[in-house]
Amino acid sequence: MQVFISHASTESDIQLARALAAALRRADFSPWLDEERLPPGKRLEADLRAAMDTSASAVFLISGSWIESKWCQWELEQFGLRAPAPVLIALLRQPRDELARLLGPDLSALTHLDWRDDIKAPEECFWRLCCGLNGQAPGPQSEWAACGGAWWRGSTPASAAPPAQPALRESRMRGPYTAISTxxxxxxxxxxxxxxxxxxxxxxxxxxxxxxxxxxxxxxxxxxxxxxxxxxxxxxxxxxxxxxxxxxxxxxxxxxxxxxxxxxxxxxxxxxxxxxxxxxxxxxxxxxxxxxxxxxxxxxxxxxxxxxxxxxxxxxxxxxxxxxxxxxxxxxxxxxxxxxxxxxxxxxxxxxxxxxxxxxxxxxxxxxxxxxxxxxxxxxLPVLDVVPPDELTEFAERLDLTDAQRARLLEQVRAVARTPDEIFEAIDDYYPEVRGIDQP
Structure with missing residues (x-):
């Protein structure tokens, strides 16, 4: 999975971005860091756009300098236009209350982790970051340091690789949710x-x-x-x-x-x-x-x-x-x-x-x-065919939905979808909305 790292040009943020890139690489991710990937003299915007288009996720190192950077803001805007939305995680470089008045609604909606220069347990935070990128639960807090420590310190653990999980999509109503259409x-x-x-x-x-x-x-x-x-x-x-x-x-x-x-x-x-x-x-x-x-x-x-x-x-x-x-x-x-x-x-x-x-x-x-x-x-392999209505119904019956929610999902999908691609996209688009039906 390619992970785009967005950071400001301050020395502390650059050092953290480099450390994250190295640790992510040890954890079998593919980090995209500008100083490693951008050839001198090439068109900056075109190369950045190509990198973002091929990144399944992004990590934003949020500081006052990041918020003031037009390039950093542009990177966030470009990821916001992606469909389906990638996994986006913000690392707060300053206390949240200091950034609160500067954080716009787009940033406030992101998953946040505190990562300041005086962080006491970076290996724990790095494990939580890996779990967020993979869409998995981090497990007991007592095990976080052991799981993330070797990657963060510079060696590869024998058996701590986070299992790949269904990709997360961004719902404007409910935040990240699992792309169940797979x-x-x-x-x-x-x-x-x-x-x-x-x-x-x-x-x-x-x-x-x-x-x-x-x-x-x-x-x-x-x-x-x-x-x-x-x-x-x-x-x-x-x-x-x-x-x-x-x-x-x-x-x-x-x-x-x-x-x-x-x-x-x-x-x-x-x-x-x-x-x-x-x-x-x-x-x-x-x-x-x-x-x-x-x-x-x-x-x-x-x-x-x-x-x-x-x-x-x-x-x-x-x-x-x-x-x-x-x-x-x-x-x-x-x-x-x-x-x-x-x-x-x-x-x-x-x-x-x-x-x-x-x-x-x-x-x-x-x-x-x-x-x-x-x-x-x-x-x-057998040629891909249409998705028959009975198989779509059978799939909906396996979902954790009430009868009313399931009926609404099928109604919405069948109203707009023609091809299998459209069916799968409609499932992921409407699933978080129908879950709100008949709920207290």
């Missing part, structure tokens, strides 16, 4: 993913379906659900540029594995070294962004049928690599027309015509499979 539908695909994750072999899992049919939802569930040790999940991101060549693709993979792109030397060698090092101690899952078009690009085929198999084929088989790659196409269905409802979507999908984007997408995946090496086969 468990809606997709039982067929999820069951196969769990089964294949346990297989003692390297593997590529191809996840196909029309655009808007929940690829991201399933990737999020993988990141949250496949956390049984020893396993690490890494996300390969190309939000700002699509890799059209193999060197570009390997550079982005290296960045995902190390948080830094190698400025010199062989990128391919760097990728091989990093993957082999990880695989000596844990299983590795690589999540890739959806492929949307350009199915004739040779770089991705070479990536999966040559480069990665060669790396894992020469590494000691202690642990295993799983690559998950969604492949999307624009649906040519009448159910995707503007104004169609969830019920109208059902039954409207037809077989792909020769030469269609769907045919090209499936052909690309078949070429991946036929060209795969024995040491890293390709498995094609």
């Amino acid at each position: 468990t809606c539908n997709r039982a067929k695909q999820w069951g196969l993913i769990v089964t294949h994750a346990a297989l003692e072999r390297h593997e590529v899992l191809a996840l196909m379906g029309p655009r808007g049919f929940g690829h991201r939802q399933l990737l999020t569930r993988i990141a949250q659900g496949l956390t049984d040790p020893p396993r690490v999940v890494k996300e390969v991101s190309w939000a700002d540029r699509r890799p059209d060549t193999l060197p570009d693709l390997l550079e982005l993979l290296l960045h995902a594995l190390t948080d830094y792109a190698s400025p010199s030397g062989s990128i391919a060698a760097g990728v091989a070294d990093q993957l082999k090092a990880l695989l000596t101690s844990r299983n590795v899952v690589l999540l890739h962004p959806p492929i949307r078009g350009g199915f004739d690009r040779p770089a991705l085929l070479e990536y999966y049928t040559s480069v990665l198999p060669q790396i894992v084929g020469t590494a000691p088989v202690t642990h295993h690599l799983k690559c998950v790659h969604p492949v999307e196409w624009l649906p040519a269905s009448a159910g995707e027309r503007v104004g169609a409802t969830i019920n109208e979507v059902l039954g409207t999908f037809t077989a792909p015509s020769p030469g269609s984007v769907e045919t090209a997408a499936k052909g690309f995946v078949e070429r991946m499979k036929t060209g795969a090496k024995p040491q890293m086969p390709v498995t094609i």
Whole structure:
């Protein structure tokens, strides 16, 4: 998980930001700190915006200087525009009563932790910060120092890693809440993913379906659900540029594995070294962004049928690599027309015509499979489909809601949602609101 660190330019805040970045890195987070990541002479705003777009969470070091900084205020505003909202945590660098009159409503709504220069137990506060980022309860106070101490002091504890939890979304009504839609539908695909994750072999899992049919939802569930040790999940991101060549693709993979792109030397060698090092101690899952078009690009085929198999084929088989790659196409269905409802979507999908984007997408995946090496086969998961009304109802029945709350949630979702993506988003948007119905 990438964590954006927002801080003022005072010496004490800079020192804390550096210490936090180092400790977060030891705790298996991916901290984003400006002095480490911003190349001299590049456009500041564009680089900051790209960093915030790829950060799942942010930590704000709130001081009087931070509040007076236009850049810091702008960073908070940009995170406030994100949907779904990321996890945002404020570390108060001064007593709360001193900051109270300066804190606007946006800052007051954030989760706060006191972290002043004279803090007596930083390891306890750091453990609470890690738990907040992961959305988990910190446990007994007597254990906080032991859980967070090794990370904070500079070594890695043997068994204190906070388990990954469902990502938090920000509700304007009730504050952070769990994004529950990750468990809606997709039982067929999820069951196969769990089964294949346990297989003692390297593997590529191809996840196909029309655009808007929940690829991201399933990737999020993988990141949250496949956390049984020893396993690490890494996300390969190309939000700002699509890799059209193999060197570009390997550079982005290296960045995902190390948080830094190698400025010199062989990128391919760097990728091989990093993957082999990880695989000596844990299983590795690589999540890739959806492929949307350009199915004739040779770089991705070479990536999966040559480069990665060669790396894992020469590494000691202690642990295993799983690559998950969604492949999307624009649906040519009448159910995707503007104004169609969830019920109208059902039954409207037809077989792909020769030469269609769907045919090209499936052909690309078949070429991946036929060209795969024995040491890293390709498995094609069932195509993502619509969310049938009965499965949506069954999901709602599993929620901790009253009958009135459940009925209202289903009514709201069915009124606005057409595609699976819209269904999942509507569930997370309306869930905190319906929980207020019939409550004292």
